[in-house]
Amino acid sequence: MTDTAYNHAKIEKKWQKKWEADGLYRSVIDENRPKHYALTMLPYPSGDLHIGHWYAMTPSDAHARFMRMNGYNVLFPMGFDAFGLPAENAAVKHGIHPKEWTYANIERMRGQLKSMGAMFDWKREAVSADPEYYRWSQWFFIQLYKHGMAYRKMSPVDWCPNCNTTLAREQVWGDDRHCERCGTPVIKKDLDQWFFTTTQYADELLDFSSIDWPERVRTLQTNWIGRSEGASVIFKTEVGNHDIEIFTTRPDTLWGATFMVFSPEHPLVDLVTAPAKKAEVEAYKEQAARQTDIEREATDKEKTGVFTGGYAINPVNGAKIPIWIADYVLMSYGTGAIMAVPAHDERDYAFARKFEMPIVPVIRPTGQDDAEKAVAEAAYIGPGVMVNSGPLNGTSVNDEKGRKNPSIAAAIDWIESRGVGKEAVNYRLRDWLISRQRYWGAPIPMIYCEQHGWNPAPEDQLPVLLPDDVEWKPTGESPLKLHPTWKNTACPVCGEPATRETDTVDTFMCSSWYHLRYLSPDYHDGPFDEAEYNYWMPVDTYTGGIEHATMHLIYTRFFHKALRDMGVTEGHEPMLQLRNQGMVLGEDHEKMSKSRGNVIAPDELVERYGADTVRAYLMFFARWDMGGPWNSQGIEGSVRWVRRVWTLFTTDSVTDSRIKTDIALDEVKRTLRRKVHQTLKKVTRDFEAFEFNTIVSALMELLNEMYKAREAGAAGSDEWAEALGIYLRMMAPVCPHITEELWVKHLGKPYSIHQQPWPKVDEEAAREDEITIPVQVNGKLRDRVVVPADTREEDVKSAALATEGAQKYMEGKPPKKVIVVRGKLVNIVV
RNA sequence: GCCGAAGUGGCGGAACAGGCAGACGCGCACGACUCAAAAUCGUGUUCCGUAAGGAGUGUGGGUUCGAUUCCCACCUUCGGCACCA
Known part of the structure; x- marks a missing residue:
C-alpha cells in the first residue's frame, strides 16, 4: 500500500503552503472573541536556527494552538533581533556588510522557522534593524530624554576589550566578570555614556504581585535589584566640618563605630588626608587603581588599607574616629564611605584586628552577660540587647532587617530626631548603560553643539539613518566614529554646525519593545497602532530562556513602566505570564557547542x-x-x-x-x-x-x-x-x-x-465504574481488591479484610486499626 | 559565604492534594512473521533471591497507619549573587 505510506515531507510542505495561502494564522482584531497574545522570545539572526530555538518555540506554538482551539483569538508573532555585534564581526572577518549578512541570515532563518509549521502570523513580522523599526527605538530614546529618564554621565564603566564597547552592568557575568556575549573579562574605563534611569523603578520592579512569573525569575530579579533597608547618616570631618554621608543597614550599631573607611576613589580622600600621610595615601590609591575588579573584590583576600591622618566626628556620641582608606570599600555601592563597627561586622572586625583598632561591642548577645567576651574572637552578628549606646541602651535586637528590628527602628527614629541622618534604602541595581561604541545598532539620536550642549535630533528627521558606506578597521573601532561626514549636522537649537552622537544603543533597548512593534509593524504614525494595542496588549503568555532573567526581562519591564509614565502605554506590566524552557544538552550531557562537536542540527x-x-x-x-x-x-x-x-x-x-x-x-x-x-x-x-x-x-x-x-x-x-x-x-x-x-x-x-x-x-x-484498591497490612502491599467505584467504605473495608493476602499476613490477629482512603487504598494495622 | 533549583531502574523521564514507586519512551532479552535480515507485531524488563520473600526514590534522622512527596541535619551537581556596608 504505497499510496498510504507516511510521507512527511510531502504532507508538511503541502499544508504549510495551503495554510499560508489561506492566511490561516492571520490574527486580526475581533471584539467578539477573547484575545490571547502569545509571545516567544525573538531570535538573533545568527545564521542558522538551532535546536534550542525549536525547543523554545514549538511547545510555545503548541500552547498557542491549544488556546486558539479553546476559543481565543490568538496572536503569535515572530521577528528578528537584528542589530548586534556578530554582524560586525562577519564584516571585519569576511568583508560582508553587516546589513547584507543580517538580512541574508534572516531570509534563511525565516525559511527554517516556517519548516516548524508554527502558527506564526508573518504579516506581523518585525525586524529591529529596519529603519522603520529603529526610527521608533530612537523616538523612544528621545521621549525618555525629554522626561529625564535618559541622561549622560562620566563614570567608571565596564568595557569589553574584545567587543570594543561598554556594557551594562547586567551584561557582565560571573566571578571573572566576563562579557555576556563573548566571554572576555571586562576592564574598567572612565567614559562619558548615556544611561536610562532603571533605578528610579527599583521598588516597582520588585513588585511581582500582578504577574504570574516563575519564582526562579522573581528571585533572580529580586537579588539583582538588591534592596537593602537602613539609614543614611552624616558624619563630619574633624577639620573643616564637611559632611561625610554613609549608608548603613545597621544604624543601631552607630555607637560602636570606632573608625571610618573610604573607598580609595572617594572625593573627600584628598581633603581629609594629613600632609604627613599624603605620600602613603597616594601610593595606596595608585595601587588600588591598578588592580582589576577581580583582584580587588576577591573576598578571601587579606584586608589592606592606610590611615589618612584625618578624623571624623561620630554624630551620635561626638567621638573622634580615624578615617582610613581601603579597597574593600567600593565607590560603586552606597556612598563609597562606611562607618566601621568591628564588633558587629566581619569585614570591619578583620580590618580592626589587623590594624589594631579598638573594638567596642554595642550589642550584648541574648543569654550572655559579657558583651566584651562575645566579640573576643569574632564579630557578633546575632540578636541581643543594645549596650554602650547611650539613649538606646536596653533596646532589644533581633534578626530582622530594617524597621522590623526594634533596635534599628529606634536608631532611625533617634538620628532623625537629631537631624543627623534619615531612614534610607539602597539598591544594588544600577542605571542602565545604553551606549555602545558599535556600528550595527540604532544610532543614539542626540546632537552635540558647542553652544547648546546635547539636544535630541528633531523628531521629524527620524530615523537617524545608519550610513551604508562605512569602512572596517581591523582594530575593531566603530566605523561610525570614523565616517568622514556622517556625524556632521546642524544644531537643532541654533542651526550652527554640530556633531551627532556616534554611539548606538544597546540592542536590548530594541528588544524592550518589540512586542509592541509586532502589533502593527507597518504603522507610520507612531511606534504602534493604538487600536491594536488596546485589543492585544498586554502579552498573556511569554516564553523564553531563563538566561534573560536579569537582562531583557528587567529591561522590558522597566521600559513598559517608563512608557506608562510618559503616557505611551497602559497598565503596569508588559507580560502577564512567563514560562521558561530549559536547555537541550548534547548527547554527552554537556552544553551544545561547535567546539565540543555535539551540536544537533x-x-x-x-x-x-x-x-x-x-x-x-x-x-x-x-x-x-x-x-x-x-x-x-x-x-x-x-x-x-x-x-x-x-x-x-x-x-x-x-x-x-x-x-x-x-x-x-x-x-x-x-x-x-x-x-x-x-x-x-x-x-x-x-x-x-x-x-x-x-x-x-x-x-x-x-x-x-x-x-x-x-x-x-x-x-x-x-x-x-x-x-x-x-x-x-x-x-x-x-x-x-x-x-x-x-x-x-x-x-x-x-x-x-x-x-x-x-x-x-x-x-x-x-468516570471509573470499577476500581482496584490496594490492600496493605502494616503499610506493605499484600493484596488487591476490585470493587465498584461507589462502594461504601464499610464494604471496601470488609472486602479488604476478607482478601487472601490480608488474612495471611494478619495471622489471625484482630486489626488494631483499619485505614480506608476513599477510592485509593486500605491499610490494615495489626 | 549567601540565595535558588535538582538528585528516582542500564538511559530519558512519570507519580496531579501524604496513599499500589518506576507511567510513557529508549535500550535490552525472548518469541511471531521472514530463506535471512531490516521494518513491524507480541511478551518480559528496579535490584537481590531458584523460590517464599526481602530491599529500594542522594545520605542519616524525624513526623505519620502510610513519605519520592512534609520537617531537621548532611552530601553531590547545576545556576545566580558575593568585601553590597
Whole structure:
C-alpha cells in the first residue's frame, strides 16, 4: 500500500503552503472573541536556527494552538533581533556588510522557522534593524530624554576589550566578570555614556504581585535589584566640618563605630588626608587603581588599607574616629564611605584586628552577660540587647532587617530626631548603560553643539539613518566614529554646525519593545497602532530562556513602566505570564557547542523525520522547564508513535474473532470511551500547566489502547469515531501537519483541524465504574481488591479484610486499626 | 559565604492534594512473521533471591497507619549573587 505510506515531507510542505495561502494564522482584531497574545522570545539572526530555538518555540506554538482551539483569538508573532555585534564581526572577518549578512541570515532563518509549521502570523513580522523599526527605538530614546529618564554621565564603566564597547552592568557575568556575549573579562574605563534611569523603578520592579512569573525569575530579579533597608547618616570631618554621608543597614550599631573607611576613589580622600600621610595615601590609591575588579573584590583576600591622618566626628556620641582608606570599600555601592563597627561586622572586625583598632561591642548577645567576651574572637552578628549606646541602651535586637528590628527602628527614629541622618534604602541595581561604541545598532539620536550642549535630533528627521558606506578597521573601532561626514549636522537649537552622537544603543533597548512593534509593524504614525494595542496588549503568555532573567526581562519591564509614565502605554506590566524552557544538552550531557562537536542540527532532523516528529520528541523527552540531553536513539520512540498514528488512521482493522458477544463488545467500547475522556482531561490540564512531556505520553498510552480496542472490534462504532476525532484534535497542537492530513483526507472532516474547537470532557464517561484498591497490612502491599467505584467504605473495608493476602499476613490477629482512603487504598494495622 | 533549583531502574523521564514507586519512551532479552535480515507485531524488563520473600526514590534522622512527596541535619551537581556596608 504505497499510496498510504507516511510521507512527511510531502504532507508538511503541502499544508504549510495551503495554510499560508489561506492566511490561516492571520490574527486580526475581533471584539467578539477573547484575545490571547502569545509571545516567544525573538531570535538573533545568527545564521542558522538551532535546536534550542525549536525547543523554545514549538511547545510555545503548541500552547498557542491549544488556546486558539479553546476559543481565543490568538496572536503569535515572530521577528528578528537584528542589530548586534556578530554582524560586525562577519564584516571585519569576511568583508560582508553587516546589513547584507543580517538580512541574508534572516531570509534563511525565516525559511527554517516556517519548516516548524508554527502558527506564526508573518504579516506581523518585525525586524529591529529596519529603519522603520529603529526610527521608533530612537523616538523612544528621545521621549525618555525629554522626561529625564535618559541622561549622560562620566563614570567608571565596564568595557569589553574584545567587543570594543561598554556594557551594562547586567551584561557582565560571573566571578571573572566576563562579557555576556563573548566571554572576555571586562576592564574598567572612565567614559562619558548615556544611561536610562532603571533605578528610579527599583521598588516597582520588585513588585511581582500582578504577574504570574516563575519564582526562579522573581528571585533572580529580586537579588539583582538588591534592596537593602537602613539609614543614611552624616558624619563630619574633624577639620573643616564637611559632611561625610554613609549608608548603613545597621544604624543601631552607630555607637560602636570606632573608625571610618573610604573607598580609595572617594572625593573627600584628598581633603581629609594629613600632609604627613599624603605620600602613603597616594601610593595606596595608585595601587588600588591598578588592580582589576577581580583582584580587588576577591573576598578571601587579606584586608589592606592606610590611615589618612584625618578624623571624623561620630554624630551620635561626638567621638573622634580615624578615617582610613581601603579597597574593600567600593565607590560603586552606597556612598563609597562606611562607618566601621568591628564588633558587629566581619569585614570591619578583620580590618580592626589587623590594624589594631579598638573594638567596642554595642550589642550584648541574648543569654550572655559579657558583651566584651562575645566579640573576643569574632564579630557578633546575632540578636541581643543594645549596650554602650547611650539613649538606646536596653533596646532589644533581633534578626530582622530594617524597621522590623526594634533596635534599628529606634536608631532611625533617634538620628532623625537629631537631624543627623534619615531612614534610607539602597539598591544594588544600577542605571542602565545604553551606549555602545558599535556600528550595527540604532544610532543614539542626540546632537552635540558647542553652544547648546546635547539636544535630541528633531523628531521629524527620524530615523537617524545608519550610513551604508562605512569602512572596517581591523582594530575593531566603530566605523561610525570614523565616517568622514556622517556625524556632521546642524544644531537643532541654533542651526550652527554640530556633531551627532556616534554611539548606538544597546540592542536590548530594541528588544524592550518589540512586542509592541509586532502589533502593527507597518504603522507610520507612531511606534504602534493604538487600536491594536488596546485589543492585544498586554502579552498573556511569554516564553523564553531563563538566561534573560536579569537582562531583557528587567529591561522590558522597566521600559513598559517608563512608557506608562510618559503616557505611551497602559497598565503596569508588559507580560502577564512567563514560562521558561530549559536547555537541550548534547548527547554527552554537556552544553551544545561547535567546539565540543555535539551540536544537533534541526534541519537534518526535519528532513529525516519530519517536523511533526521533531516537535513531538522535543515535547516528550524532558520536562520543558528543565530540559535535558538529546538522544538520537530516543527520537525513534516519537518516530514510531507518529507512524503508528498514521497506520491506525489509514489501515483497516483486523478484528479479533475471539470477541463475539455484544456484551463483551459493549464493554470494549465503554472502556475505550472512558480512556479517551480521561486522556482528554489529562491533556487539557497538562497544556494549561505547560507539561508537554506528559501530554505526549498520555497520547501514546491512548494510542496503545485504541489499537487494542480496534482489534477487539470497536472500529465502526460511534465510540470509535469519537475517539478518532478527539485523538486528532488533542494531537493537533503537537503535530499540526499529520493531524490536518488525517482529519481532512482520512476522516473527511472540514478543513482546518486547527480551527476546530477543543473537545469537551464527558465527566460521566471518564468516570471509573470499577476500581482496584490496594490492600496493605502494616503499610506493605499484600493484596488487591476490585470493587465498584461507589462502594461504601464499610464494604471496601470488609472486602479488604476478607482478601487472601490480608488474612495471611494478619495471622489471625484482630486489626488494631483499619485505614480506608476513599477510592485509593486500605491499610490494615495489626 | 549567601540565595535558588535538582538528585528516582542500564538511559530519558512519570507519580496531579501524604496513599499500589518506576507511567510513557529508549535500550535490552525472548518469541511471531521472514530463506535471512531490516521494518513491524507480541511478551518480559528496579535490584537481590531458584523460590517464599526481602530491599529500594542522594545520605542519616524525624513526623505519620502510610513519605519520592512534609520537617531537621548532611552530601553531590547545576545556576545566580558575593568585601553590597
